[in-house]
Amino acid sequence: MKLYVKAISSYRSDREDIDVKKELKSRYKLDTRRQDAFIHLAVLGAQRLRESAEIYENDELFLTSGVGNIDVIARTNIAVVENHQFIKPFDFINMLGNTTSYYVATSLGVKGKNIFDISDNFTYFNTLVLIYASLKSSNNEAVCGAIDLVSEYDEVFRRVMGVAQDIAVVSSVNYQKLSTKPEDAIAAVEFDTKSYTKEEIESLIAESGLKVYASMRCRDIDALQSKAFFETDASGWINSMIRDKESALYVESYNEKYKLLQVSML
Amino acid sequence: MKKSYINAYASESSAGDTAALMEAIYNKQSAITIDRSYMPQNPVGLGMMEYDDFFVLLNGVVKRVLESSNLKNFSNTLLIVGSSVGGMAESESHYFRDKNYKNIDPSRHAINVIADSLKKEFAFCDARSISTACTSSANALMLAKRLIGVGAYENILVVGADALCYTTVCGFHALSVLSSKECTPFNEAREGMNVAEGIAALLVQATPQEGGVELKGAGASSDAYHMTNPDPEAKGAMASMQKALDDAAITADMIDYINAHGTGTEANDRVEALGVATLFGKTYMSSTKAITGHTLGAAGALEAIIGCEVIKRGLIPPQTALKKAENEDILLPLEAVKSDVKYVMSNSFAFGGNNTSIVLGAL
Numbered sequence: 115m116k117l118y119v120k121a122i123s124s125y126r127s128d129r130e131d132i133d134v135k136k137e138l139k140s141r142y143k144l145d146t147r148r149q150d151a152f153i154h155l156a157v158l159g160a161q162r163l164r165e166s167a168e169i170y171e172n173d174e175l176f177l178t179s180g181v182g183n184i185d186v187i188a189r190t191n192i193a194v195v196e197n198h199q200f201i202k203p204f205d206f207i208n209m210l211g212n213t214t215s216y217y218v219a220t221s222l223g224v225k226g227k228n229i230f231d232i233s234d235n236f237t238y239f240n241t242l243v244l245i246y247a248s249l250k251s252s253n254n255e256a257v258c259g260a261i262d263l264v265s266e267y268d269e270v271f272r273r274v275m276g277v278a279q280d281i282a283v284v285s286s287v288n289y290q291k292l293s294t295k296p297e298d299a300i301a302a303v304e305f306d307t308k309s310y311t312k313e314e315i316e317s318l319i320a321e322s323g324l325k326v327y328a329s330m331r332c333r334d335i336d337a338l339q340s341k342a343f344f345e346t347d348a349s350g351w352i353n354s355m356i357r358d359k360e361s362a363l364y365v366e367s368y369n370e371k372y373k374l375l376q377v378s379m380l
Numbered sequence: 381m382k383k384s385y386i387n388a389y390a391s392e393s394s395a396g397d398t399a400a401l402m403e404a405i406y407n408k409q410s411a412i413t414i415d416r417s418y419m420p421q422n423p424v425g426l427g428m429m430e431y432d433d434f435f436v437l438l439n440g441v442v443k444r445v446l447e448s449s450n451l452k453n454f455s456n457t458l459l460i461v462g463s464s465v466g467g468m469a470e471s472e473s474h475y476f477r478d479k480n481y482k483n484i485d486p487s488r489h490a491i492n493v494i495a496d497s498l499k500k501e502f503a504f505c506d507a508r509s510i511s512t513a514c515t516s517s518a519n520a521l522m523l524a525k526r527l528i529g530v531g532a533y534e535n536i537l538v539v540g541a542d543a544l545c546y547t548t549v550c551g552f553h554a555l556s557v558l559s560s561k562e563c564t565p566f567n568e569a570r571e572g573m574n575v576a577e578g579i580a581a582l583l584v585q586a587t588p589q590e591g592g593v594e595l596k597g598a599g600a601s602s603d604a605y606h607m608t609n610p611d612p613e614a615k616g617a618m619a620s621m622q623k624a625l626d627d628a629a630i631t632a633d634m635i636d637y638i639n640a641h642g643t644g645t646e647a648n649d650r651v652e653a654l655g656v657a658t659l660f661g662k663t664y665m666s667s668t669k670a671i672t673g674h675t676l677g678a679a680g681a682l683e684a685i686i687g688c689e690v691i692k693r694g695l696i697p698p699q700t701a702l703k704k705a706e707n708e709d710i711l712l713p714l715e716a717v718k719s720d721v722k723y724v725m726s727n728s729f730a731f732g733g734n735n736t737s738i739v740l741g742a743l
Contacts, residue, residue: 148607224602230512247526307458
């Protein structure tokens with residue numbers, strides 16, 4: 115399966131010292147009321163993508179996350195249990211994945227299909243497969259956003275994602291504008307639905323002769339690894355390779371299964 | 381593109397299993413309970429199931445699908461789960477008891493825990509979770525169709541599952557959309573919706589089996605209009621319905637029955653009725669949420685099963701609890717109608733103007 119990348123955008127909390135909410139208001143003149151940090155992060159990535167991508171009304175929007183908007187769930191439980199309050203309408207609304215999708219869709223002006231895919235393993239890989247299948251049928255283009263938020267409730271994030279206390283966790287958002295057609299593309303991403311064993315993945319890496327990057331879950335693979343954890347790491351590496359104009363492989367693993375994608379610069 | 385077929389399914393809702401549910405639908409017997417356990421001062425109508433452990437019930441539904449399918453196991457089957465709140469009910473109970481997150485079971489907390497739990501139990505080849513609130517499992521069905529269409533998988537199990545919890549009941553109450561009685565979709569005088577829980581699982585395959593139904597079309601759109609209210613001109617709803625018709629390569633007049641999203645809220649029912657009247661004119665339509673309540677992320681899958689049953693039985697469900705329709709340009713049958721049903725449309729609409737429609741076709 116192959117998708118063509120027409121534009122990218124990124125933000126990482128350990129690499130840019132900005133107030134995301136203020137950035138949305140001052141730079142993009144957006145109304146940030148009733149939204150929380152997870153939504154702000156998603157919208158920031160979308161607005162940055164818009165600066166370099168042509169967005170069409172019928173574009174399909176696919177957002178993905180490792181654990182989603184965990185902040186609002188924690189905040190709601192605390193309000194109910196500790197403060198004996200009723201659930202606030204906008205806290206309830208912001209809990210739902212498609213609330214984030216709504217704000218992103220509205221800020222971009224897209225009215226196509228709108229999907230929020232969430233998983234603690236291979237979520238970005240799986241979203242790419244869904245996008246490929248969807249675009250093959252519709253011939254539209256897709257906006258793909260990968261969002262992970264770490265906050266004051268990061269103990270929940272760590273427990274749910276299985277991340278040890280000594281590993282740095284960061285907030286990040288990475289977007290790609292994707293198409294099944296190569297026109298105006300800057301890179302291609304190839305992937306499939308298969309999972310591999312460690313031996314199989316090492317063999318594929320050796321055959322390729324390409325530089326290899328890997329998530330922090332692939333400690334046993336000889337590859338350059340991230341120094342901080344976020345579940346949608348693959349999306350960040352794709353953007354990084356494209357910024358560096360580098361064709362390379364990326365490997366992710368979970369429960370001794372491995373998945374591989376290849377970025378080729380055009 | 382390869383075709384997709386729904387060859388086996390099973391469900392549980394407040395009305396019981398699929399057979400009991402269909403009996404309740406045709407007999408117009410609401411399964412809604414008026415409950416005060418969540419909010420003692422505010423009675424609300426809820427669709428509640430009986431279980432000790434939601435995950436055990438979930439496993440039972442999936443096991444029934446496997447047993448009625450042509451598969452020996454799910455090792456060559458992709459699992460796609462649609463859920464709006466995932467494991468929130470269990471995490472909530474831990475938090476309410478301990479007042480902290482220390483004892484939350486990470487494997488039963490997030491939205492993807494239903495997929496993770498089923499993957500462990502049944503060894504699916506892979507799994508993913510879609511969370512788009514009330515369209516979650518309808519979107520899962522649409523994506524299953526697309527994945528089979530490009531030949532990525534031969535077998536996909538779509539599961540819609542949501543359990544009642546404090547957050548959903550009190551969250552919808554905070555939005556002032558809950559009814560204190562059994563909901564009355566499309567009635568002129570309606571009070572709101574009934575939050576409910578449900579589990580529905582459908583095996584979608586690339587080859588038809590005896591007794592199967594074709595998953596003929598799917599369409600989706602985003603209103604991008606308002607966070608909680610649908611576009612009052614029904615543009616988004618009509619776009620998803622039209623895209624589903626186009627995908628199925630049929631015209632609106634070929635649809636025999638529409639299983640409406642029909643939550644019983646002011647905004648949804650008004651807009652859906654407008655969209656259906658504009659696009660279809662007088663085609664039979666009813667909302668089975670008058671029986672089950674709104675099973676949120678499970679609704680798309682549960683109502684797809686109802687659509688399959690309507691095709692097989694050739695019997696169009698009546699609109700339960702209808703006294704006077706708000707929109708007289710739609711056709712809401714007061715009693716079940718015997719008919720040769722070839723095509724059924726099922727609508728699912730969610731917050732943020734997230735709209736999905738699917739078309740089911742007789743083999």
